[in-house]
Amino acid sequence: MEEIAFTMQLKPGVVAEYKRRHDEIWPELSAALTEAGIRDYSIYLDPASGTLFAVQKRLPGHTADALPELPVMKRWWAYMADLMDTNPDNSPVANPLEPIFHAD
Numbered sequence: 001m002e003e004i005a006f007t008m009q010l011k012p013g014v015v016a017e018y019k020r021r022h023d024e025i026w027p028e029l030s031a032a033l034t035e036a037g038i039r040d041y042s043i044y045l046d047p048a049s050g051t052l053f054a055v056q057k058r059l060p061g062h063t064a065d066a067l068p069e070l071p072v073m074k075r076w077w078a079y080m081a082d083l084m085d086t087n088p089d090n091s092p093v094a095n096p097l098e099p100i101f102h103a104d
Contacts, residue, residue, distance in 0.1 A: 011084060
């Protein structure tokens with residue numbers, strides 16, 4: 001299974017709302033992530049900076065690269081855009097991280 005990690009940035013004062021929206025994640029978005037082969041997806045927060053740290057595991061043959069074209073993904077990004085740094089298409093600015101160390 002492939003594992004990727006990336007950071008995103010919250011705007012000041014929106015942590016509670018970001019958490020609330022994710023606690024109520026849309027079932028159709030969860031289904032799209034699962035169908036795309038994403039498993040074990042976690043997002044962590046550095047409260048001091050508002051930086052989000054995300055980790056996803058992806059099955060071999062995943063279709064995660066096609067997610068940005070799905071209407072549900074576009075609606076989610078628009079829904080979340082007021083809370084975080086975004087690109088012109090409302091997708092979150094995601095900065096990929098390089099794996100440096102791993103131990104089982």
